[in-house]
Amino acid sequence: MSASAIDASGAVLDRDTKVARARSWAWDRLPLGRIALRAAALAASLVIWHLLASSRLDLGLVTFRNVPTPAEAARAAWALLHSPKLAAHLGASLARVLAGFLAAFAVGVGLGLAIGRSRLARDLLLPPLEVLRPIPAVAWIPLAILMFPSSELSMAFITFTGALFPILLNTVHGVEAVNSRLVAAARSLGAGNGAILREVILPGAAPSIITGAAIGMGTAWFCLVTAEMISGQYGIGYFTWESYTLQNYDDIVVGMLLIGLLGMGSSLLVRRLGALATPWTGAGAKR
Amino acid sequence: MSETAREGRITITDAAIRLGQRGAAFDVIEDVSLTIPGRQFVCLLGPSGCGKSTLLGALAGHLALSRGRVAVDGKPVDGPHPERGIVFQQHTLFPWKSVVDNVAFGLKMKGIATAERLAQARDYLALVGLDAFADRYPAELSGGMQQRVEIARVLINQPRVLLMDEPFGALDAQTRQTMQELLLDVWARLPTTVLFVTHDIDEALFLADRVLVMSPRPGRILDDFPVPFDRPRHRDLVVDPSFARLKHHCLDLLRPRRKTHPLPRLTPLGLPPQTASGIPA
Structure with missing residues (x-):
């Protein structure tokens, strides 16, 4: 805890500088020079991609013969943008990711609170979850098809498995990190178990839960291509995989970039919503 | 339970508290018996780790006694309750x-x-x-x-009783004095029993009606004496000869008898947490 000015003067601590440092990954607070540097890094990546793809470089172990150039990818993206199918692809993928993510959020936060608060719940739930955790999304596909009557449900389930663990583990961590003195103070002020969960544990763990949700949103998109291998016709992941089977190599890259952008955008959205839900962490709070 | 008068009378009878797991368990306080009448301002003075905060934690209902009983207005303490308010040193808002x-x-x-x-x-x-x-x-x-x-x-x-665990311990000297005066001012308006834990002799003598001095672990009450200064109290009191005499008395009581290692600070919630959660003990 940082020292404070004499309190009789009503001095208020200014922790803005600390907050800015903690958020240095965010672009909007960077000095212009560093923004330029980051933009240059992106541009350089494009140039390298162009050089590798246009020269059809073949290194033996890896070959760029079938990789489209940025210009080809851009043309394909432009074509997709004007295709009536784009909305259907996007809509299908968004619905699946959202369904999987929301289910993972509800289950992850619920189980995380239980595991973090109760030793019995921890002993009962953690061992099976630890076994399930390393199983990759793709390994779930056959069982998901067998378990769920509709392919939509099995696809949502695959994205659910991706989002669940980051949310669950971050919730557990957040609950455990709540200062026991806060809980004791609440009890001495007349709070029962329910009130402690609502008024102390949940807000105390909220920043950690939000971090988990942002990561989970990213991993949900991560699992989307895997999930949409099951799909019959629509979805960005399906579009990417179909482009490969139809040898539309330009579209593969378009699909990949689209997933990347959507994943990044929705994670950012989760963080923004999270910041709105936890106003105390912005105003020079020390946690 | 019969209806009891709301006066904030604290009775502690043959209290002992053990902390720690089985083999490593140790007695923090032993054979503590005392009565604090309602509305009294009592300071509990003792060296670091002597168990004064532990005793406070038992009164607050956060720690269980291993022997004896504590009661407020005749009602045994069996858990935290808003009638027994506790103020910690830091970090509980x-x-x-x-x-x-x-x-x-x-x-x-x-x-x-x-x-x-x-x-x-x-x-x-x-x-x-x-x-x-x-x-x-x-x-x-x-x-x-x-x-x-x-x-x-x-x-x-x-609250019937206000329990304070070195509440001003983390403040700078000047703020600390301001807070002591503020506390006395508030207490004069809302009389409640106060049990105030500190290791600062000046603070104890400035605030209290009565001072209890505890021995190093296992903590027992070494001395129990009244502080007879008039109220409201002023800062000048600390340079008064009678204040100095009481201070000497406390210093003698608190002087270590033999070379001992300083004990880690205990909290009203028991042992400091072992997890590396960054909470200063």
């Missing part, structure tokens, strides 16, 4: 609640309607001179202001 919502928390737990509890909370904030900061978050306040909010948050429950 809810960072996600504004100052006024922190103070109103106890009333919210009693189910009092929002408008009513916020109005009362503002009154108590005015009592500690912080009505202008009602809508800030705790992290926006200095350490001394945060402790004033703590005091207001506990007093709004109109």
